[in-house]
Amino acid sequence: MIKQEKLRPCEKFQQEGREWDRLVVHRKDTTGDEAVVGHTQLRKDAVEKVTGTALYGADVNFPGQLYGALTRSPHPHARIKAVRVEKAKAVPGVRAVVTGADYPEPYGQFIADQPIIALDKVRYQGEPVAAVAAETEEAAREAAALVEVDYEPLPVVNTLEESMKNGTLIHEDWSRYDCSSVCFPVQGTNIGDQFHLKKGDVEKGFAEADLVVESSFRCGQLQHTLIETHTATAIANPYTQDIQVWTPNQSPFGIRGLMAKIFGVPAEKVRLTMTHIGGAFGGKYEAKCEPIAIALSLKSGGRPVKLTYDRHEEFEATVCRSTVQYYIKTGVKKDGTITAQQVTGYWDAGAYVTTNPRVDYNAGFAAHGPYKIPNAQVDTYVYMTNRTLGTAYRGFGVTEAATLHEHQMDIVARKLGMEPLAFRLHNCLHDGDEGITGEIISTCAVEECLRAAAKNVGWDKLPDRWVDEEGNLCGKGIACFNKLTGTPSTTSCVVKMNENGSLYIWSASREMGQGVTTTMPQFAAEALHMDLDRISVAPVDTTMTPYDKTTTSSRSTFHSGNAILEACEDIKRQLCRLAAVKWGCAPENVTYTAGGIIQSKKNPALAIPINEVGKSGIMHEQDPVLAIGRYGTSDIFDPPPVDGRQSKRPTVMWMIGAQAAVVKVNPVTGRVKVVKMGAAHDIGKAINPTGCLQQIEGAIVMGLGHALMEEMIYEEGILRNGNMVDYKVPTFMDSDVETKITLVENGHPEGPFGVKGIGEPGLVPTAAAIAGAVCHACNTDFDSIPIKPEHILFRKEAED
């Protein structure tokens, strides 16, 4: 036990070029003077993490454990003629070798297009062609290198543009695959999915416009660069088919379903035990090491098998954020009113479809941003190439969409001669407006967010561009966005009172740094008026933890919070009943007070404060106190039909926010420095304010990398910068950004205490705001990110 005086949140550094404030727009189920909710609480997982005792994926070890290693394809696209494993099997210490022939059935969440190990052909460099388990990591790697594969190289589809010619097909026959109802491949093409939204008539809208502006924008391919690489340790019993996997995954039940399918066992046979996660951001949503570790364990007689990817494998052969090429056309009246807007987009999704249908879908609904657009259209296509696999990356494509629409807003504003913020404010959505699905918009504080973000950088006092005393080109940019959370989705929790009166929350919402293991107990502490220290989140294990869809889409606090509040109401009823038994009265004569006291209505002397319930004896040999909470959004969801995607309620919750950036550009070196970032996000209600700020601050630096540095560079399907030297992510040296953050609280009618989501939002407008500021500073329409020094040095200035 740590002999520790009580630690307290430290906020003394909030003045030094880093401030935050709170803007209350609307309160829902909150007075603002709650005891626990709304106040910064120290993270419950922090002591484990600073002492190095928190166990992450690769920290789990078992006696008799084998080590896995993979033979990976050097070719981005090739037919497999033969795989010979004899030499590999002969390496001392090798216990199992698995090839594609062992598991020929492909899998996939949306379309089953991917084998766990390549079978007849490889579709990206680094695709697994064989797996080995051995007594030591060295033996496993040596054996993997000795697997002989005869390849017949095929033409490589390196770029989106080549893929769109459909000359070489990555998947020759989509119809062979088991396809879900939410994925739309086109037979005989490289199109793996598509999305079409249509509101009104864009042609009519363009005809009504005084000005029609067209532009394009491209977002480069990014790697999540999680510091913890993918890993899994499996024990799979070949006789009983019981499978257990220890993994740092953000989607325990999603992975359980996939594993059950791949291995042909009922879901209850698959047990996923979750470790701490060393960064996820969507990158640990797919099954990567899990199925291969299971296959190796099955083949080695049930020995534990650990498979951990190294950094090069992580870059080449896990997941990434897809490249997207967007085109946008906007019709606008002279007074700045948008009459129509049309977005067309092409994703380079890599070799397998994976989560791209979800990326395409979410980005589709966000492609026009939080603006009033009477005639709107979106047509986007997911194209396959011989590159690593695209997936979710903190925002499911919405970051890319925001970069597009905000770049266009700046161009249109300039052509109209309007100030960029004024043009946005003229068109932005307010409560009661119609969104692009025909939904009547509510709880939408985009104007408040835009104004606050602008104020946070002193927008009004700055010109669009200026030159500072050192000769740097300076500029400001602003961006706003709207992002939906995946709907419908469900969650559940069990809240269990221990014999001493403390509480466990069983919930599959995964802690991945966003702080959900602190916010969930905050809800319970507030509801029951109980000490936060007495409430903790139980470890997550799919055999015990109740169902939650996934920890994605910024949905955890909103959904789990609702479930926990429901369970806590039941806890109160159960405690009143137990007290009634003890006091020999009817249960209706006992009440649970707002102050957390179990109180006899008749006899004021009979009262048990919640924090003393363990000592009170009311639980002794009585029914255990155990409550269930559920929350789902199927009932409110109006499914958007495939033709046009019009819907009165496409999502339970829109996230809204805005950020403004000030940059300076060195005209000699092309180096960009982000000087200031002002942010304002409508979070509904800040449950743990420091937790919200951490999300936004971290996202600002992450997005700075996306805007200015990061890009996976492929040549003929070969990744040229798959390491942390050549693929640059922001370091401490890039963190010197003056930030001011406004937490806008516009309570959501269905959110617990009005809460919305904040996991993804901070990233969404960051790159867009920075790119806008760089464009202004350089007087250039840079039409892609990252904007690197060479783009700046060879820029062509805008004419108008």
Added chain:
Amino acid sequence: MKTAEIHVTVNGVPYEKSVPCNQTLLRFLREDLFLTSVKEGCDEGECGACTVLLDGRPVNSCLVLAAELDGREVLTAEGLAEDGRLHPLQEAFIEAGAVQCGYCTPGMLISGIALLNLYPHPTREQIRKEMEGNICRCTGYTRIADAVLLAVEKMDTARAEARAAGLPEPEFRGIDGRFSEKWNSQYQS
């Protein structure tokens, strides 16, 4: 594989071990001593997650061979807390909100200790420069710098209180005059 016999002190505990000559310090610490705070992030010296203090100096343990450890001292994040009490830098990481997913945290703490040996009262610029080798994807780094500054304050306060009470100044794990002097002279030369 040839082996080497080493006498090494890790977190104050002496060990006598026979190690393969190609084993890295990272794997020695994780696999032989079960000190899993030492994280592998890239295995090529770029991410800093495996940073440990070797004779007071921060090293990427993935780039050091265990065979080189004979007669030397290693400090990992497991060695920071003492007698059930957190190190002021650990406290500061918690209080300043410098921890999110936590994977980079042990390496960050060790780099922070090394920085404080080099600059007992660092500026933010010095913190950014000296801790640049540790990559964090969650926090945006600024709260980590806050935590270092808060730790400085905590240690200064503890020393001042001890002096005022006429007690010997408290010592903090890893904050070590012997090593800092040696490292400073090497670093600056």
